[in-house]
Structure formats: C-alpha cells, structure tokens
Amino acid sequence: MSWLIIAPILIPFATAIIAFLLRDKAVAKWVSVAGSALGLLAAGLLMAEVLRQGVVAAQMGNWAAPFGITFVADLLSGVMVVITAITGLAVAIYASGEVSHRMEQLGYHTLFQVLLAGVTGAFLTGDIFNLYVWFEVMLISSFGLLILGGRPEQIDGGVKYVTLNLISTVLFLSAVGLLYGMTGTLNMADLSIAVERVDNQGLLTVVAMMFMVAFGVKAAVFPLFFWLPAAYHTPTFSVSAVFAGLLTKVGVYALIRVFTLIFDHDIGYTHTVLLWVAGFTMVTGVLGAAAQMDFRKILSFHIISQIGYMILGLALYTPLALAGSVFYLVHHIVVKANLFLVAGVAERLAGSTDLRRIGGLYTHAPLVSVLFLIPAFSLAGFPPLSGFWAKYILVKASLEGEYWFIAFVALAVGLLTIYSMTKIWSEAFWTPHPDKIKPTLSRLTRAERWRLLTPIAGLATLTVIIGLYPEPFVQFAERTATQLLDPSAYVAAVLGGRP
C-alpha cells in the first residue's frame, strides 16, 4: 500500500540519478522517457486504488499520524499526479527531439526528473512542513532548468523568478511556523481539526492570509504574478511547457487544499478576498496578453488569466464551483503545456517566436496549424473542446450563486482570450512569412518530426477526448469536489480511528 503511494515520487528520483550518471551519453534522454512512462504507470495504479478506496494514506517509517510524515492520495491528489505524469511523459519525449547535447551534459534530464518528483511530492504529501520541502525541491530544480544554457535573457528572467519565489517560500515557512505555534501540529488532517480549538480565530485568519499570499505568488495571481511573464518565455520550449503546465498549478492545488481542508473557519472573509483576486487575475492576465506580440509571452499571460478561473471556483466554494476548478485544472495543464510545445515547433519552422517575424505556417505546415488550433480553441472555450465544459461549469456555478458580475467577467475574459489567440493565428499562421521563408515540416529531420509532434498530437487527442466525452470527467470532478468540501474521509484515512 505505502509503496503504491510513494512510487510516483521515487520513480522520477531514481530516473534522475540514472540520468545524472549517464548525462554524457545519448541514452540519457531515453532513460528520461522510460522513467516518465514508468511514472505514468505508477500514477495510474495509484489512481485506480484511490478510485476503489476513496482516500489512500501511508505513514512514513510507520510513525503514526500526526507525529510522522504522512502521504495522502485523495481524488484531487490522485488526478493531479496522473496529469503530472502525462505532462512529464509528453515533455520528456518532446525534449528528446529539442534539447541540445550541451544542455543534456549540463544535466537537463536530471533536473527535469527532480522537478517532476517535487511536483508529485507536493501533490501527495499530507504534512504542511513537508509541503514546504517539496516546494523547495521543485523550486531549486526549476531554477536550474530556467537558466540552463545561460543566455542573457534567461539570466535576467531568472533573477526575477528566483527572487520573487524566494520571498514566497520564506512567507510560507513563516506561516507554517505561526500555525504550528497556534495548533501544535503540522499534519494537515490533524490541522483541520486543531484549528477549531484555536482561541483567537482572528489570528488564524491572519495566518490564512499569509498562506494565501505565499501560495498566491506560486500560483501567479493578481497582484503577485509579475515573475511569470518575466521568465516563462526565456528558457527552452520543453522547459517552459512543463513550467506552464505544472508549476503554477501546484500553487493552485495548495490553495485549494489549504482553503478547503484547514482554513474554512471564516469563509465570508477569506473566500471573498479570493473572489476579488480571481476577478482581477482573469482580467489583468488577458489584457496583458492582448498587449504582447510574442508567441510565448501571450501564452504566459494567458496562464495568469486562466489561473483566475481556477481560483474563482475555489472562491465560490460550492460543490459545482469546486468541480469546475478541478476540471479546469486538469484541462488547463494539458492544453497549456501543449500550446508551449506548439510554439516550440513554430519557432523551429519559422525562426522566431516574435509574431511580427514569422508567418506562413498555415500554407506550409497545415498539420502544425491543426495541432495549434485544437488547444487554442480549447483554451478559449470553444465547444466541444475541454475548455468549453470547464468554463461552462464555472459560469453556471457563478450564476447559481447569483454572482452575476463575476459570471460576466468570466465570459468577457473568454472572449478576449479568443482575441489574442486570433492574433497568434493570423500573424503566425495566416500572413505570409516576412522573410519569404517557407516554414515547412521538412525543416525538421524525420526523427525530430516524430519526437516533437507525437507528444503534441497526444495531448491534443486528450483535449478532444475530454471535450467529446465530458461526462465521466465531470462526474469525477463532482466527486472530487464533494470530497474536498467534506474532509471527514481524508481525516479518517490519515488519523485512523482517532478523532
């Protein structure tokens, strides 16, 4: 049982070690792909177990909770681990065609696998201090990946990314310390009970806000998102894809976890703040995207605006809204990582990511155009793709809660998303290339074509499947939301019979 839950963390770590030892050889990339495939298998097995049992928990070193470190997989953690593994596999395959030998020597695959381990660990841990440690594992490997290669823009973006994220982790650490001082426990299930016994509930709200700011920086919400558009367009495409897909979503996951399991004592205050944050995040993100003329910068700003939707679901705090958040998380990771991968192919074919410098992809590379259109339409929320259902659930939840204005904002932001997707489409795909270059797929070698396009096609297929058969996914999201709103099963699985 406990092997099942830690295998998704151990496999990437083991892969990282092997890849490190082999980093000078050409096989390291295949080790990375094989490790990611194995990780997906382990994640799938864990998910099957979670679906059967509800919540799976394992105590490290057999120290009973709340004294030892607990790993917990409930439906939310389970699905996040699976989607992390899927993204990891797709990006590992893509990286085998993209990452240069020089970067492999510098340890690209090792850092990438450690990043996956850190993200998975953050999703699975049931201990708030341990969550801090996983955040750090994730951060330090992301620092390495971000500046790997050492181009001047990467260093510049890196400075902003590193400094703002360091502040957020210190704030997180301080909040953990204060929460421990008030409750005397670090186990999240135990905390959900212990916070009720705190005398000064006002102080608890202060700590809750500290957590909100700390995770808000990670999740890139308004007004804490500035590190993201400064950094995400600078590294290699496979790196920005995995960052875009996973890193901010760890922040969103942490917000959802903490503000459903632990801090549900003053919803009128905390979740109202979250609602405002969600609205501003959606609007500023999409407006920022409208002002950009770079493929990846537009996509980076879109991450921010999409984060707003996920926070919206948490802020409304109804079963339907939370289901929308969960659905949105899963859909967004698949779609966003895919768009960054497409941007990489566009750059390889047309020579730049600056939209004013490229063009002609529609005429010369129709396959790439189709592979762009699927995630782009999905992101904007066209039926019948996955993004439509995600937005539909959230708007429906806002209307049911009679939050007319936020429903309007969500719809308007969707419209503006289409605007900037249209901009990419017309500049990169429709207009002829300004330098009269023909961006055909023959610019890639046969092997590169397979390695770059297979993961994109795979993720696009996943988007279409979620879009065409949304029923099981929506039902799953609703089950997850019910479990989040009633944490008794989570608490019982961690603490056993103990009240």
Place this chain on the structure above:
Amino acid sequence: METLLSLTVGLLFAAAIYLMLARNVLRFLFGMILLSNAANLLIFTAGRLTFGAPPLIPEGADLPMSDVANALPQALVLTAIVIGFGLFAFALMLVFRAYATMGTLNSDDMRLAEPVSDDLPPTASPAFDPPTKGSRT
C-alpha cells in the same frame, strides 16, 4: 525571553523588508538572507521556549520523566537553514552572473527579457538558418 525574541523577529523582518525594497539586487539578497533567518527564529519562538530541559529520555523509559523542550521546531529550523543556505548560494551566483552579463545590479535596468522599447529584435534568431542558405548547423 519569548517577548524579546518576538521583538527581534519583528526587527529582523523590518530590516529585511527595508533592504529588499532597494533597487540594488545585492542589497535585496542581503535582505533575503535576513528574512530567512527571521523566519527561522520565528519558528523557533513559535514552538515555545523551555529552559534547561533537553528532550532526553532516560534509559529504560518510554517517555521523558518531566516536561522537556519541544525538539520539533528545532528540527524544522535545521531543515529550513539547510534549504535556505542552498538557495542563497544559488541566488548569489545568479546575481553574480547577472552582473557579469548585464553590467548592472540595478533591477530597473535589467530589461533584457522584457525590453522597454517595442522595436523588432535585431535578427530572427541566432540559431535560425534559412533553408536557402544550405545545411543546418
């Protein structure tokens, strides 16, 4: 004693934030290390202080005989110090590289990734090689 330590933590946080508001990235880093030390001290203080009672269990017993100091906050602080040290070393090196690359420590002048002017970049991409010119490098 707890009051004194709490005041110290507050003072450290204030000094750290003051330093971090500077445009000079190096001053920011010094603020950062103060901040992480302030956080460590905060955890230590929040775990309550006990004097002269190390958490030792006599041989043969399962529990300590009397009230002892809480060892957990110290374990947390130890972990946080190690992590903080590693991150700080990385950040220092990064700032050094940034200074070597951009020739400035003023964060307002670090605009390579987000240029102020709206001009086109000088060339398409240094690695890009149009097919008309022949082989790929």
